[in-house]
Amino acid sequence: MKRYIVGITGASGSIYAKRLLEVFAAKDFEVYATITNAGQQVWNEEIKVNIRQQLDDNKNINYLDNQDLSVSIASGSFQTDGMVVIPCSMSTLAAIAQGHSSNLLERAADVTLKEKRQLIVVPRETPLNTIHLENMLKLSKLGADIIPPMPAFYNHPQTIDDLVNFAVGRVLDRLGVKNDIYQRWKT
Numbered sequence: 001m002k003r004y005i006v007g008i009t010g011a012s013g014s015i016y017a018k019r020l021l022e023v024f025a026a027k028d029f030e031v032y033a034t035i036t037n038a039g040q041q042v043w044n045e046e047i048k049v050n051i052r053q054q055l056d057d058n059k060n061i062n063y064l065d066n067q068d069l070s071v072s073i074a075s076g077s078f079q080t081d082g083m084v085v086i087p088c089s090m091s092t093l094a095a096i097a098q099g100h101s102s103n104l105l106e107r108a109a110d111v112t113l114k115e116k117r118q119l120i121v122v123p124r125e126t127p128l129n130t131i132h133l134e135n136m137l138k139l140s141k142l143g144a145d146i147i148p149p150m151p152a153f154y155n156h157p158q159t160i161d162d163l164v165n166f167a168v169g170r171v172l173d174r175l176g177v178k179n180d181i182y183q184r185w186k187t
Helices: 014-026 037-047 051-056 090-098 104-114 130-141 160-175
Strands: 003-008 030-035 061-063 083-088 119-123
Touching (some): 014 037, 014 083, 014 160, 030 104, 037 051, 083 090, 083 104, 083 160, 090 104, 090 119, 090 130, 104 119, 119 160
Parallel strands (some): 003 030, 003 083, 030 061, 083 119
């Protein structure tokens, strides 16, 4: 069974994390999710459903307290198939790029990088300043995949769900997870 970590931060775009968790749950993957305090606030504002309720409703999704650094995903000996930080605030992106591990999400990302496992960061900010870009470049050089949730329009999206599915589908593609949640380019 595939095992993934999902980190959710306080950047706008909780809908991306919600959709990724839905897809992972439908595939019966073992998922470990953690969310920052700001992430919880944004989730509550954007999704209008308590994240703990959503996570607790699925047996394959294990919610981990972001302040608990003694749990499994904080250790390199705990094997995973990768981690996705979705959405990723510029604050969390900077902490990961600098190796700063003040909470579980940052520590899990640090472990993912040090163990040479796949780390995908879905940054949500606009416009980007030079510091943001330098931090993304640093993470890219360290092996992380940077996948901003930029929409495509060749697939003629009709709803917000179409736009979300495109972004999440691209993350799944990068993880090597088969999916058909978005319309691909056709020639």
